[in-house]
Amino acid sequence: MKRKVTKAIFPVAGLGTRFLPATKSVPKEIMTLVDRPLIQYAIDECRAAGIEEFIFVTSRGKSALEDYFDSSPVLEAELQRKGKDKLLKVLEETYVDSGGIAYIRQQKALGLGHAVWCARRLIGDEPFAVVLPDDVIAAEKPCLQQMVEAYAETGGNMVAAMEVPQDKTSAYGVLDVRQDMGNLVSVKGMVEKPKAEDAPSNLAVIGRYILTPKIMDNLNQGKQGAGGEIQLTDAIADEIDGEGVFGLRFRGQRFDCGSKAGFLQATVAFGLARDDLRDEFSQYLREMTAIDSAAQ
Ligand code: G1P
Numbered sequence: 001m002k003r004k005v006t007k008a009i010f011p012v013a014g015l016g017t018r019f020l021p022a023t024k025s026v027p028k029e030i031m032t033l034v035d036r037p038l039i040q041y042a043i044d045e046c047r048a049a050g051i052e053e054f055i056f057v058t059s060r061g062k063s064a065l066e067d068y069f070d071s072s073p074v075l076e077a078e079l080q081r082k083g084k085d086k087l088l089k090v091l092e093e094t095y096v097d098s099g100g101i102a103y104i105r106q107q108k109a110l111g112l113g114h115a116v117w118c119a120r121r122l123i124g125d126e127p128f129a130v131v132l133p134d135d136v137i138a139a140e141k142p143c144l145q146q147m148v149e150a151y152a153e154t155g156g157n158m159v160a161a162m163e164v165p166q167d168k169t170s171a172y173g174v175l176d177v178r179q180d181m182g183n184l185v186s187v188k189g190m191v192e193k194p195k196a197e198d199a200p201s202n203l204a205v206i207g208r209y210i211l212t213p214k215i216m217d218n219l220n221q222g223k224q225g226a227g228g229e230i231q232l233t234d235a236i237a238d239e240i241d242g243e244g245v246f247g248l249r250f251r252g253q254r255f256d257c258g259s260k261a262g263f264l265q266a267t268v269a270f271g272l273a274r275d276d277l278r279d280e281f282s283q284y285l286r287e288m289t290a291i292d293s294a295a296q
Contacts, residue, residue: 005148007122008051008129010042011115013059013106018258022155027062029133031263034277036272037068038257040094044132051129052099055122057115057229066103069096106201112228117219122293125213127151130232135154135160136266139252143208146250151210156244157236160208161185162254169199173233173248176200187245190237192226203247205233206254212243 016028023031029039043054056065072091079088106118117131129144138141141159151158161175176189177200190198209232218235225231239245255269256262271281 003127004050005127005129005151006051007053007055007126008046008093008144009055009057009116009119009123010039010131010132010133011057011106011112012039012056012065012133013109013115015059015109017250018260027065028258029062030064031257033136033257033263033266034274038133038136039065039068039081041136043096045137045142046129046131048142049129049148051144052100052154053122054096056103057106057118058099058103059106059109070093071095103181111225111227111231113219113225113230113232113235114222116232116235117216117230120216120219122214123216126213127210130207130209130211132166134256134258135207136207136255136257137208137250137252138255138269139250141251143201143206143250143252146252147208147210147248150246150248154184154244154246155240156246157212157215157239158210158246158248159187159236160206160250161203161247162249163202164204164205166202167196167198169194169196169202169204172204172206174199174201175203175205175230177247183249183251185247185249187240187247189240190233190245192231192233203249205247206250208250209236211236212239214239214243 012027014028016023019028020030030037033041046054058065076088076091102122104118107114131144147158147160164172170193172195173190173192175185175187177185178188179186186204191200212262215235218238219230222230223234225234236245251267255266257266271277
């Protein structure tokens, strides 16, 4: 029987240099989309998928992340005193029980595969999820939940997949499809960041994975891949003829919050999706668009 997926790894050790100077003192994962940090969206998505244990692979300078998930007695007492029940409820969603969350330091920036490998002892012999919080996915049914459901049918390893323009393949892991079953594809090859002319397809890996513990064994070998880094893509590709690899074309819209343009797009989309902001914000956007087209 396939084991339930209850653990997720968040590789969050990166320096976030694309968002300097903000990331000089604020971890990228704490940057806010409307009023919630990026990492909160990732945690909520995991909870919806049945994840109970959260493993953060961090680095120096990320202590704000630990504080974020901790209780905040002074703030709570103050809100209680003022009878601000709604805000207390908002805070509640940010707490993770002691024991439900672990922080591991990645001491050398050797790549995504290495970051995941740093959590191997906490994973043991269970399947696990990997979530890259930069990839924010707006979906009716959260993406990881879609994957957990698909994984219950397929077993093996599963990656989230999405068609990207051919000239963008060099920013992604790219799938070589063995069999296309619509939402689900079985995979016969995986390449990390291929040039457009070398890409086996334009079906790219997005930052959600459900992996077997065998991936940790593969990462043990410490093989260097694209860019001289230890790549998660390579460790997964090693299971193509082993436990199998599947891609799920998830239903939802993905935003690349690792880029400034993507972050801004997500801000607009998530702002417009909010009942408390929609009217005012869409009015503003209409005015801006009118000014912009008048100027042209
Ligand atoms: C990572 C993975 C890549 C994947 C991408 C999704 O790359 O290595 O395979 O397609 O995330 O966002 P990164 O964006 O960290 O360079």
